Amino acid sequence: MAQTAAQTGIGVLPAQGLRDLIAAGQITAAPAILPDQVQPASLDLRLGNVAYRVRASFLSGAGKNVADRLSEFEMHRMDLRSGAVLEKGCVYVVPLAESLALGDGVEAVANAKSSTGRLDLLTRVITDGGTEFDRVAPGYRGPLYAEICPRSFSVLVRPGMRLNQIRFRRGKAVLDDAELAALHARDTLVSGEAVISQGLGFSVGLRPEAGDLLGYRAKPHAGVIDLDRINHYDPADYWEELRSRQGRLVLDPGAFYILVSREAVHIPPDYAAEMAPYLAMVGEFRVHYAGFFDPGFGHAAEGGAGARGVLEVRCHEAPFVLEHGQVVGRLVYERMADRPDTLYGAGIASHYQGQGLKLSKHFRAG
Numbered sequence: 001m002a003q004t005a006a007q008t009g010i011g012v013l014p015a016q017g018l019r020d021l022i023a024a025g026q027i028t029a030a031p032a033i034l035p036d037q038v039q040p041a042s043l044d045l046r047l048g049n050v051a052y053r054v055r056a057s058f059l060s061g062a063g064k065n066v067a068d069r070l071s072e073f074e075m076h077r078m079d080l081r082s083g084a085v086l087e088k089g090c091v092y093v094v095p096l097a098e099s100l101a102l103g104d105g106v107e108a109v110a111n112a113k114s115s116t117g118r119l120d121l122l123t124r125v126i127t128d129g130g131t132e133f134d135r136v137a138p139g140y141r142g143p144l145y146a147e148i149c150p151r152s153f154s155v156l157v158r159p160g161m162r163l164n165q166i167r168f169r170r171g172k173a174v175l176d177d178a179e180l181a182a183l184h185a186r187d188t189l190v191s192g193e194a195v196i197s198q199g200l201g202f203s204v205g206l207r208p209e210a211g212d213l214l215g216y217r218a219k220p221h222a223g224v225i226d227l228d229r230i231n232h233y234d235p236a237d238y239w240e241e242l243r244s245r246q247g248r249l250v251l252d253p254g255a256f257y258i259l260v261s262r263e264a265v266h267i268p269p270d271y272a273a274e275m276a277p278y279l280a281m282v283g284e285f286r287v288h289y290a291g292f293f294d295p296g297f298g299h300a301a302e303g304g305a306g307a308r309g310v311l312e313v314r315c316h317e318a319p320f321v322l323e324h325g326q327v328v329g330r331l332v333y334e335r336m337a338d339r340p341d342t343l344y345g346a347g348i349a350s351h352y353q354g355q356g357l358k359l360s361k362h363f364r365a366g
Contacts, residue, residue: 013170015340027043031097041340043166046097046098048080053075065129066145086156097160102136106139113162113164114360119227120150153223167272173337199276202327203328206324213357219240248323250322251319265298265309272292295343
């Protein structure tokens with residue numbers, strides 16, 4: 001009989017595995033890591049005390065470190081300790097509080113947190129010697145940095161804020177299509193027909209079940225958002241409501257949209273998932289910034305019955321017509337190395353369990 005991921009240690013490390021890495025000194029931080037940074041299958045990363053305004057986005061590159069590249073590209077630096085505004089359209093690099101000293105065979109991948117993506121904050125992790133954004137090589141030892149580029153709204157930030165999250169894994173644990181089909185047959189992963197091809201396809205929902213609100217478009221000249229203020233801002237000051245019953249939406253180049261998947265998604269407790277963009281040939285738009293789905297997302301045992309995936313959509317070169325039910329992305333499922341001792345849901349005050357179309361937690365509910 002085949003061994004489970006937990007028996008072999010292959011897979012995404014759960015919360016208790018992250019705590020083991022912290023105890024072993026493979027993840028360190030100043031100030032010390034807080035218990036609530038540890039999520040079911042990821043660790044929240046915190047901003048440090050200074051931000052560097054740089055003239056362009058960059059990767060350090062093989063054999064080089066970020067600090068040296070900052071000396072090439074820095075325009076000025078900002079002390080974040082009293083709060084500082086990151087202006088939209090500008091690029092910043094912020095050293096993170098956390099550093100890594102990973103053991104052999106442990107690698108990591110980072111992503112924006114859900115609330116970060118829904119504010120159109122392009123934020124990516126970079127490392128010394130890195131040749132890809134958001135990817136941490138096996139056995140990496142060194143600091144972590146966040147590159148932050150606000151796209152729609154300027155934001156007020158302070159040290160300790162959590163814009164990124166990082167997931168650790170051993171080995172390759174991605175389910176192939178046959179394994180994914182078997183999992184769906186055993187433990188329904190998505191409402192409706194499962195479109196399985198290099199992951200589980202999902203489509204955009206543009207026919208609301210109730211009413212005619214199908215999404216939001218960011219207003220181009222809105223004010224600053226203080227990321228510490230929860231349930232505070234009036235959505236009408238920042239977002240234009242999009243209403244229609246026609247089942248289609250024309251995307252404007254350069255505009256940012258919050259839409260929702262047609263399907264309800266389920267992540268069983270022994271699995272995690274990452275949202276991957278669909279093939280570029282289907283249209284010139286990007287469908288997400290924040291792509292981690294924790295074990296238990298939309299899971300019935302944690303108060304869910306499947307949850308819609310929120311789509312953070314930016315159109316690129318030309319106007320593009322989205323149609324209801326058009327496949328726009330896919331979920332890539334991975335095995336957990338062990339079942340997390342906490343799951344995504346009400347028990348850990350998760351903001352988006354059971355969600356439908358929803359703005360970030362900074363905005364008042366309608």
